[in-house]
Structures are given as C-alpha cells and as structure tokens.
Amino acid sequence: MILLDGAPVARRIRQEARAGASRLSPPPSLEVLLVGNDPASETYVSSKTAAAREAGIRAETVRLPREAPAGDVLEAIRRANADVGVDGILVQLPLGPGHDPSRVLDSIDPRKDVDGLHPENAGLLHQGRPRFVPCTPAGILALLDHYEVPLAGARAVILGRSGLVGRPLAALLTARDATVTVCHSRTRDLVSICREADLLVAAIGRPGFVTARHVREGATVVDVGITRLDSLDRAPENLRRSERVRRALEEKGRAIVGDVDFDEVSRVAGRLTPVPGGVGPLTVAALLANTVLAAGLRRGEGP
Numbered sequence: 001m002i003l004l005d006g007a008p009v010a011r012r013i014r015q016e017a018r019a020g021a022s023r024l025s026p027p028p029s030l031e032v033l034l035v036g037n038d039p040a041s042e043t044y045v046s047s048k049t050a051a052a053r054e055a056g057i058r059a060e061t062v063r064l065p066r067e068a069p070a071g072d073v074l075e076a077i078r079r080a081n082a083d084v085g086v087d088g089i090l091v092q093l094p095l096g097p098g099h100d101p102s103r104v105l106d107s108i109d110p111r112k113d114v115d116g117l118h119p120e121n122a123g124l125l126h127q128g129r130p131r132f133v134p135c136t137p138a139g140i141l142a143l144l145d146h147y148e149v150p151l152a153g154a155r156a157v158i159l160g161r162s163g164l165v166g167r168p169l170a171a172l173l174t175a176r177d178a179t180v181t182v183c184h185s186r187t188r189d190l191v192s193i194c195r196e197a198d199l200l201v202a203a204i205g206r207p208g209f210v211t212a213r214h215v216r217e218g219a220t221v222v223d224v225g226i227t228r229l230d231s232l233d234r235a236p237e238n239l240r241r242s243e244r245v246r247r248a249l250e251e252k253g254r255a256i257v258g259d260v261d262f263d264e265v266s267r268v269a270g271r272l273t274p275v276p277g278g279v280g281p282l283t284v285a286a287l288l289a290n291t292v293l294a295a296g297l298r299r300g301e302g303p
Contacts (some may be wrong), residue, residue: 140279
C-alpha cells in the first residue's frame with residue numbers, strides 16, 4: 001500500500017506561491033473574516049495567516065463578535081471588496097446562527113474570492129474554465145497528480161456532495177476524463193457503488209465510516225474528513241477496536257481520525273491518504289496559490 005503523503009506536495013505548492021508572490025509589487029494581500037471565537041476556526045485561521053506570511057503574502061484577520069448582525073458581516077466584506085490593497089478575501093466557515101452563508105459568499109468580489117465559492121467562480125469551474133478552484137479539491141487533484149494516479153477513464157466515487165468539496169471535485173475529475181459518481185445520504189446500495197471505484201474520496205464528516213467493505217482491492221482512497229476524538233466514547237464501534245486510536249488517546253489525550261477507518265482500509269487499498277498529513281496541508285497550500293493568482297490577475301499579470 002502506497003501512503004499518499006500530502007506534505008511534499010504542499011511544500012512544493014508553497015514554494016511556488018512564495019516565488020510568485022516575490023515577483024509581485026506590492027506583495028499579495030489576504031484578508032480573512034472571522035465571526036465569533038470558535039476554537040477550531042481560530043486554529044484554522046491562525047494556520048492560514050501564518051502560512052500566508054511565510055509565503056510573502058500580507059495577511060490580516062478581521063474579527064467580528066459571534067452576535068454581530070448580518071449587516072456588519074456584509075459591511076466588512078463590502079469594505080474589503082472596495083479596498084484596492086486587498087487581493088483575496090476568505091470568510092472562515094461556519095458563520096454561526098443568524099447568518100446566511102450563501103448571501104455572505106455571494107457578496108464577495110468574485111475576483112477576490114480565493115476560496116472559489118462565489119457562484120461566478122463555481123460556474124466557471126463547471127464550464128471547464130476555472131478561475132479559482134476551491135482549495136480542498138485543488139489540493140486533492142495536486143496530490144493525485146504528484147503520485148501519478150491515473151484519472152482518464154477511471155471510475156471515481158465521491159462520498160459527499162457539498163459545494164466546498166464534493167461538487168467542485170466532481171467537476172475537476174470529470175474534466176480529467178474520469179467517470180464520476182457523487183453519493184450522499186440518500187444513495188441506495190452505497191457499499192456496492194463504492195466497491196466499483198478506482199478512486200474513492202470520503203468527504204462526509206463521519207469518522208471511520210468507510211471500512212474495508214467499501215473498498216475494492218487496489219483502489220485509491222482519499223480521506224478528506226478530520227475529527228478530533230477526546231475519548232473512545234465518541235468513537236464508532238470499529239474505531240474503538242483500533243489499537244492506533246487507543247494508543248493516541250492514552251499518550252496524547254486525543255486522536256485525530258478521518259472518515260476512513262485507516263487500519264481496515266490500509267489492508268485492501270492500493271493507495272491511501274493519512275489523517276492528519278494527507279489532504280489537510282494541501283488545502284492551506286492551495287489557498288496561498290489562489291491568493292497569488294488573484295493578485296496577479298488584479299495586476300494584469302495572470303491568465
């Protein structure tokens with residue numbers, strides 16, 4: 001079994017982003033909008049801004065309280081849209097109760113939408129002429145290319161139809177001549193469909209959901225999920241049996257797991273991403289690449 005380590009791919013993308021940023025004057029600028037103080041969101045934003053600064057991108061975070069009215073969020077985006085010094089805008093999701101994510105994302109200037117979630121950018125992607133590709137799907141494609149996973153003619157199955165991962169990834173794989181099936185909570189005979197896949201992507205947010213029975217022998221499996229377990233009580237039964245998970249909880253007080261039961265699936269898959277260390281680093285790296293691209297387009301130096 002080949003482990004699809006995302007670290008070397010992310011390192012290359014970051015180096016390319018840094019080189020691209022160094023050729024632009026003034027340097028690219030990223031503004032992150034964070035609503036509330038959710039610990040996970042704070043961690044994600046901190047890692048994104050630190051990575052941006054390391055790549056030579058100016059990064060600032062605009063913080064609004066959790067109880068901020070919808071109008072304040074939209075006003076913060078309006079200011080960033082109008083600011084000629086801002087090249088990329090990222091809204092950290094989830095926004096929390098009282099906010100309509102679609103309305104917020106729709107208000108971003110599509111040429112500053114480095115998350116690739118504005119309808120204009122989604123439309124361009126599905127027309128086969130992408131501007132900004134959502135970061136996780138972009139990272140997955142970079143990972144597959146790095147490890148020379150054949151896509152043309154392959155049967156790809158994606159578990160999860162979100163606009164953040166499943167749908168844009170389906171468009172990317174279709175453009176690479178894969179035959180794509182997108183599954184969801186109402187898909188019938190899910191196990192049989194998964195077992196037909198040459199490439200199986202799990203992005204449903206259910207820890208340990210994909211087991212060996214879902215995977216055809218020799219298939220490539222990409223795990224997008226990430227869940228922090230603080231005890232075995234929160235784990236599904238199959239993960240409770242994992243010595244690896246049990247040892248992590250005993251030694252660190254926590255275990256990071258994906259949507260794939262790594263112990264089981266590693267015995268049948270031909271290629272498999274780890275969690276953490278697989279897709280995660282690539283999501284941040286793709287954000288840097290999108291920000292440099294946005295800066296270049298705004299300066300007339302991009303495609």
